Amino acid sequence: MLNRTVPDFELPATGGKTFRLSAQRGKPLVIYFYPKDNTPGCTSEGQQFRDLYPQFQSLGCEVVGISRDSLKSHEAFKRNMGFPFDLLSDADETVCGLFGVIKTKNMYGKQVRGIERSTFVIDAQGVLRKEWRGVKVPGHAQEVLDFVKTLCLDHRG
Structure with a gap:
């Protein structure tokens, strides 16, 4: 894609x-897929995007997070964490399927289907320019921001 x-x-x-x-x-748009509201990794990832959000905005870039959680869960997560961006609910996994982020994972010795932490950057023309799969949270939001900066520079001149 x-x-x-x-x-x-x-x-x-x-x-x-x-x-x-x-x-x-x-x-430009950053879409980050995350496994579950109110879990340590997802909270940390969301906080990093929250803290860097003003810098994304200064580049004219929007950020959204997507998981399979309900809107009710998302509203509480967003409120509790002070996220300035929207969280989207993909309960039926339509968009997860579109981006191929549903994976079978091992959790405590059991096979479970879930979202593989992944981030996608879509440019102003709607073209997918970068993807990160199997994301490790520390420093990730900064890496995404650095890429968006290069994207914006490319389209200015």
């Missing part, structure tokens, strides 16, 4: 909104 236009999709978002990919055209 890299360097291809991402098919349009729509998901329910926090704040009673509906997120539509096509409505984001004209600015």
